[in-house]
Amino acid sequence: MAVIVVLWLREVKKYLRSRVQIVASLGTPLMPGVIGMTVLFTAMFSGIAMLWDRQFGFLKETLVAPVPRLAIMIGRTLGGATVAVLQGTLIFFVTLIAGFRPVSIFAVPLAFLVIALIAVIFSALATAIGSGLKEMQGFQMVMNFLVLPIFFLSGAIYPLEGLPRVLAAFTRVDPLTYGVDGVRGLLTGRTHFGVPLDVVVLLSVGVLFVALGAWRFSKIEA
Amino acid sequence: MSDRPIIRVQHVVKSFGKVTAVDDVSFDVQAGEIFAFLGPNGAGKTTTIKMLTTLLRPTSGSLELDGLDPATHQTEVRRRFGVVFQDPSLDSELTAWENMDIHGVLYHVPRQVRRERCEALLRMFELWERRDDLVKTFSGGMKRRLEIARGLLHTPKVLFLDEPTLGLDPQSRNQMWTHVRRLNQSERVTVFLTTHYMDEADRVADRIAVIDHGRIVATGSSAELKAQTGTDSLEAAFLALTGTTIRDESATAADQMRQVARVWRR
Numbered sequence: 001m002a003v004i005v006v007l008w009l010r011e012v013k014k015y016l017r018s019r020v021q022i023v024a025s026l027g028t029p030l031m032p033g034v035i036g037m038t039v040l041f042t043a044m045f046s047g048i049a050m051l052w053d054r055q056f057g058f059l060k061e062t063l064v065a066p067v068p069r070l071a072i073m074i075g076r077t078l079g080g081a082t083v084a085v086l087q088g089t090l091i092f093f094v095t096l097i098a099g100f101r102p103v104s105i106f107a108v109p110l111a112f113l114v115i116a117l118i119a120v121i122f123s124a125l126a127t128a129i130g131s132g133l134k135e136m137q138g139f140q141m142v143m144n145f146l147v148l149p150i151f152f153l154s155g156a157i158y159p160l161e162g163l164p165r166v167l168a169a170f171t172r173v174d175p176l177t178y179g180v181d182g183v184r185g186l187l188t189g190r191t192h193f194g195v196p197l198d199v200v201v202l203l204s205v206g207v208l209f210v211a212l213g214a215w216r217f218s219k220i221e222a
Numbered sequence: 223m224s225d226r227p228i229i230r231v232q233h234v235v236k237s238f239g240k241v242t243a244v245d246d247v248s249f250d251v252q253a254g255e256i257f258a259f260l261g262p263n264g265a266g267k268t269t270t271i272k273m274l275t276t277l278l279r280p281t282s283g284s285l286e287l288d289g290l291d292p293a294t295h296q297t298e299v300r301r302r303f304g305v306v307f308q309d310p311s312l313d314s315e316l317t318a319w320e321n322m323d324i325h326g327v328l329y330h331v332p333r334q335v336r337r338e339r340c341e342a343l344l345r346m347f348e349l350w351e352r353r354d355d356l357v358k359t360f361s362g363g364m365k366r367r368l369e370i371a372r373g374l375l376h377t378p379k380v381l382f383l384d385e386p387t388l389g390l391d392p393q394s395r396n397q398m399w400t401h402v403r404r405l406n407q408s409e410r411v412t413v414f415l416t417t418h419y420m421d422e423a424d425r426v427a428d429r430i431a432v433i434d435h436g437r438i439v440a441t442g443s444s445a446e447l448k449a450q451t452g453t454d455s456l457e458a459a460f461l462a463l464t465g466t467t468i469r470d471e472s473a474t475a476a477d478q479m480r481q482v483a484r485v486w487r488r
Contacts, residue, residue, distance in 0.1 A: 014315040014380045055479050058313035058321075061372075064275050065328035066300035136479060174485050204428075 003076040003139055004066045004122045010058075011046065015070070015086065033156030034109075035091050036180040039084045039118045042155075044147050047126020048082035050132050055114025063220065074218040076212065077127055088115045103189040110195075111186040117202040118179035120210065122191035127213035131220050149174075156180045160192045226289060228380060229274065231332075234283030236269050243269040245436035246283070251414060253379070256406055258427035259416040262464060268308060268418040268435040271384050274414070275305050288379055303328065304373030304411075305382040308332060308367055309480070314358035319369050322375060322484040329376035336375070347401060352473040362393030367401070374405065381405070383415040387422060395419075399426050412439050420457040430456075434464040457483055 053059035062072045089112070102108055128144055153167075154157075154176035163171065171177050182198035185191030191198070227250035244266040250390045251257045259267045271415055272278040273285055276292045276299055279401050292299045311322050319340065326336035344350040347367040357365060366386060372481040373381055383402070387395040405427060406413050417423055424444045440447055440463050444456050451462040 002327050006324045009315065010316065010320075010324065013320075014313075016317060052479070055476055056309050056311075058311055060307055060311040061311070061325065063329060064277065064303075064305055065325075066297045066298055066330070067328055 001071075003065075003071045004078065006101040007062070007075025008079040008082065008110035011076065012082055012086075019060070027136065027167075032183040033154070035088045035183060036118060036154060036176055037127065037151055038091050038158050039088045039115055039179075040122050040147065040151060040176055042084040042087045043080055043119050044126045046070050046083055047077075048075070048121050048130050048133075048139055050127065051136060051139065061107050067078065067220040069220075073074075073127060073178065073214045077123045077213065080123035080126070081116065081163060083106040084119035085114065085116050088112075088119070100187075102187045105178075107186040111183050114179060114182040114186065114202065117120060117199070118176065118183075120174055121179075121206050122204065124206070124209040124213035126160070128209065128216040131216040150176050154180050155192070164215055175202065178202050178205075225372055227251055228288055229414065230256075230284075230286040231270070231274075231377060232284045234270070234273065234285060234429065235281045236266075236273060237281050242250065243436055244273070244280075247433070247436070247438050248283075249438060249441060251380075251412060253412055254406070254410055254416070255428040256402070256413040256426055256431045258423040259414070260418065260420070260423045260430050260460065261416075261433035262418060265433045267433060268384055269436075270433075271305070271382050271414070271416065274302060275382060302378055303382055304376065304378040304384050306366070306369045306373050306384065308388065309476070311368060311371065311384055312357045312365055312372075315356065317354050317356055318360070319353040320373055321368065325372045325375050331376050339375050340379075343374055344383040347371045361394075362388050362399070366390065366394070366398060370398075370401065370405075374409065374411070376402050377409070378411060380412045381413060382411065385418075387417065387419065395422070396471055402426065420455070420460055422433065424456040432463050439463045456465040 054063075063069075065072075083196070122205055129146075133139065133142075145192075149170075153171045153174045155171060156176070160168070160171055160177070160181070176194065178198040178201040181192050182195050182202065185195045185198065229249075229251035230479065231250070234244055234247045235242065240424060247266070247270065252263050253436075259265050259270065267360065273280050274287060274292055276296045277295045277441050288302050289300050290302075312367055316324070320342040322344065323336065326340065339368045343348065344353055347370065349364060349368055349371065352360070352364070357368065357373055370381075370383070370386070386402075387398055390398065399422060402413060402415075404479050415427070427444070429441065430447060431445055432447065439452065440450060442450065447456060447463075451459040453459045
């Protein structure tokens, strides 16, 4: 447990110390979809940074420590997810300043739970991918063929209604779709699938991805 | 102290696809000695260390560290060694103290002991005054010293040092070896190091194994190696044993990343 805590704290400390990252996130505009985007990108970045960390950084130190890899993976993933949620929070406040008003103040904490789920899902996915990559070049491929489609297909910028059938099918296998829909439902009252379904899907995908990430992480050789 | 060697490697082979990095290597390291693995680039030094430190499994053969197999008793073996890798493994966004402290938590060192050991080691490696500075502000030599200090925090039986002086100036190298020697004596820690600097192996190591193309070509003290090859310096002995041709290795993913790292670092 202490292991998970120190590794989590490490991610958060690093984030708070790198002010550029915080300020840059303020430059991006509003809407629930953009909160989803911020969380997705931050989570994926923090996970994929482990590739560098494995060769030139602290990750290698943790790989030879006498603790279960699962604890390391969970500590890192929660750290990455926390940073992503903090980013999402900043965007949320920006949207408030810009005039956005959530339909109900009580729905806001729930919306943040959904945001946290999105963050955990993509941090875990990034860990799963990062564990298998050997070269930094692989990262661009992940950005182009995974992160961007996840974002564009999620309904973050386009509505889910009235899509061609093929495209609609794609949006439904994208976990971020349910995340954005959940946040939108809770903050604006307009939802496509209904918040309960969104949460069920996110929880299931979350469990699946964390298991996948933990398994892949346990297989890392040097 | 028992007569059992602290490290025992028998007929170990490690191949990656068609490439055999370590080819039927056997050697023993006695508790308390400073043992050097000497060999040209790509000889299999790092691969051997990775197998001993549980990061790689051998293709065949057996390894033992303090009587335990690193492949099957990972956690127990990990408690028994400290390691300084060829590439830095500090967190440069954290302070020296934080780096030490996290290590202590990872190795389950009780809080009180952790504080005392951190302070003692940071003082010994002359880093105490800088303990609250971010590691990214440290020089190469300071980072290396911090890594060694960290590796010793959990009082390991064996300390692995993979090319610990690579890229350091002669002053830092000299200071580093003084520290290592002192530690070997005061903490009774066995030191397993790799290097391709002859003078270092000559000065520091009790025993040297010369490795080339994944095979051990000679083992003995510096004097024995010189006598065996009829040469008067370890450098000449080394060349006599490994030949003078330059090795061209193919670049690995790690090498490519090191290139990028070099560009981005100051």
